Amino acid sequence: MYLKTIVFASAILLTVVSCKEKEETVDKTVKEQKVTLDAEKEAVAAVMKSYKDAIQNLTTEGTKELFTEEATVFESGGSEGTYTNYLSHHLGPELGHFNSFIFSDYTIDVEVDLPYAFTTETYIYTIDLKADKERGTEARIIKKKGVATSDLKKIDGKWKIIKTHSSSRNIRK
Helix, strand or coil, rough: CCHHHHHHHHHHHHHHHHHHHHHHHHHHHHHHHHHHHHHHHHHHHHHHHHHHHHHHCCCCCCHHHHHHEEEEEEECCCEEHHHHHHHHHHHHHHHCEEEEEEEEEEEEEEECCCCCCEEEEEEEEEEEEEEEEECCCEEEEEEEEEEEEEEEEEEECCCEEEEEEEEEEECCC
16 A cells, blocks of 8 residues: 555656646747747838838838838728839829928837738828929928738748738828
């Protein structure tokens, strides 16, 4: 009987020690995944910040590298086609009509589900529009509340925008 008790107690002790080791391994893996996920979220947010910063600097320089070649752009209810098309027919020429383009009250939410990431940005944008004598328009300030959602994919170790949609509305008083 004494021998059975010792064997039983030893088995329980080994089970507890084994479970504790597995629990520590699982905890370590979960912590490593969280650190990796946090780093991926920061990397995605950095891509979106690069794009926002370029627009605020009234340039498109370096923005093509943030998008895949097939990336599609949707803006305020319309399809702009690929980013390359949007760049050459919309965004690029448009920036030349601005004295400034400033984002304020900016927030970003990033969700990562490798190899994809999904962002939602909210902001207020203020555009100082130049006068255009040819069109007969005066300089003016445009201020709107905006939201943008973007889908990104990690390709060859880099996050790239594959689809983006933005819209805006007048600010309610």
